[in-house]
Amino acid sequence: MLLPVSSSPSPPSPMTQAQRSALLTQTAIGSLCRLAVLTLPVPGPDGSYGIQCLLPPDRWREVLTRIFA
Numbered sequence: 435m436l437l438p439v440s441s442s443p444s445p446p447s448p449m450t451q452a453q454r455s456a457l458l459t460q461t462a463i464g465s466l467c468r469l470a471v472l473t474l475p476v477p478g479p480d481g482s483y484g485i486q487c488l489l490p491p492d493r494w495r496e497v498l499t500r501i502f503a
Contacts, residue, residue, distance in 0.1 A: 435488045437463065439473055443481025464488040 439461055445453040464471040464486060472487045472494075489497060 437486045437488065439484030439486055443478060443483060444475075461486065470494050 437460065440457055441460075445457070449457070461471075461473075467488075468491075469488045470491045473484050474487065476483045476485050487497075
């Protein structure tokens with residue numbers, strides 16, 4: 435499953451507490467479901483975005499082997 439990390443470009447570092455809370459509403463789903471989560475940066479016209487790749491833990495070896503083979 436692929437999910438966006440946020441609906442806007444990545445916030446600057448360090449983040450404010452409000453930015454962190456907004457980000458966690460979208461990124462905590464996979465962790466709370468005990469899924470392995472890989473977050474990848476995706477360049478956009480107005481900044482960097484991120485996408486989360488979620489898989490059951492027993493599927494990651496297969497996926498990573500195909501990516502890095």
